[in-house]
Structures are given as structure tokens and as C-alpha cells.
Amino acid sequence: MEKRIELEKRGRSPAQIKELNLDNCRSTQIVGLTDEFVNLEILSLINVGLVSLKGFPKLPNLKKLELSDNRISGCLNLLHGSPKLTHLNLSGNKIKDIETLNPLQEFKNLKNLDLFNCEVTSVENYRDEVFGLISSLKYLDGYDREDKEAEDSENDDDDGNEDDDEENDIHEDGDSDDEDEEDGEDEQDDDDDVNVDEDEEDELEDEDGDEEEDSEGNEFNAEDEEEDMNAGKGQKRKRDGDDGDED
Secondary structure, three states: OHHHHHHHHOOOOHHHOOEEEOOOOOOOOOOOOOOOOOOOOEEEOOOOOOOOOOOOOOOOOOOEEEOOOOOOOOOHHHHOOOOOOOEEEOOOOOOOOHHHHHHHHHOOOOOEEEOOOOHHHHOOOHHHHHHHHOOOOOEEOOEOOOOOEOOOHHHHHHHHHHHHHHHHHHHHHHHHHHHHHHHHHHHHHHHHHHHHHHHHHHHHHHHHHHHHHHHHHHHHHHHHHHHHHHHHHHHHHHHHHHHHHHO
């Protein structure tokens, strides 16, 4: 068990660990698990081979303890160092009578107790006796006082995951809406760019037209100037001729 604990620590200090799984590590007693695990909330010791809880440390923040499929027959008072315990699984152990369960009266937060496959379950009025013994208990062997099945913790987790998925979907939808808005803005920008390009083309065409008109006007002006010059020359020649005649 000590080697398994060191392996599960993965370089962390005991105070940093909140969940510890020591299933199937094979040990008849608690070894290597100390009071240093002050923040441990979930501890699993399934099918380890424990015959006693001797050496069980004080774990003030422990809430869930899995001890199923061992050979524990008593000494449940050794769990009193974990007053916040809410879930205790002792199924498949050697608990034979109600008196063995008496120490569990001290757990004021215990809501879920599992004794399935223990001999004590065959005791007359077993369920009434246990519910009467532990006033805080809500579920015994998976059922409440009215024999209604308990909500599966895994289903609760799934529901939580579904809620997370729904939130993610909402965020994704929001993101897609934002993307659509961005796409719309991009398209509008593209349209604006197209309009700008068309305006620029129109301006260029207008400028080209003006240049052509100016060039044509210049050609016409040049022709007019040539005609005027020719006419002037003709008039000059005529005057020269007239002057010659006078002479």
C-alpha cells in the first residue's frame, strides 16, 4: 500500500491531494496513509483485503469513502476522525449485526450508506433499524425510506456535463452569431469596396472622357488657328497685291 500511495502522489505533497484511489493494492491493514492528507475528500480502498480499519488516519475533510469488497467486520469507530463523511460504502464486507453499525450514529452528515452483500442485510427489519439508527441517512443500499431508488451520482455527473454542453452550445451559438455578424460586416465591407472600385472606375472614365474632349477640343482649336493663320496670310498676300497694284 505504501508504494501505491507514493505512486498516486505523483510528486505532490499529501496536503495537495483531494482524491486518492488505492483499489486492489492488497493489504490487510492501513499502511502509509497518514494524517498529512488533511485535504483529502475522496478515498477508495476497494478490494484491498482489509480485515480491520486499524491505523485509519484522521481525515477531517473526507466526504466519500469506498471500502467495498474487503473483510472488515467492525471497529467502525476508527472512522470518527472524518466527521464530514457523507458517503460510506461497506458492501461486500463481514458486517453481521446492527450493533456493529452503532458508531455510525456519530456521523451527522452521513447521507448514503451501502451494506449490500453484508450479512446484516438479512436481519429482521434491517432497513427500519438502520434508518432509525442514523438520523441523517437518506439512502441505504441505493434506496430511500420509501424504497425509491437513489439518483445515481454518475447520472448527476452526466447531467452536469449536459448542462456544461448546453452552456458550450450557447457559447458556440453566440460565437456563430458573432461570426455571422462579422461575415455580414465583411460582406458589407466587400460591397463598399466594390462600390468604391466602381466609383473610381466612373471617375477614371469621366477623366478619360474629359481628356478625350479636351484633346478633340485642342484639335479643333488647332485647326481653327491654322485656318485663321491661312486666312491671315491670304489677306496679307491680298494686301501686298493691292499695294503692288497701287504702285
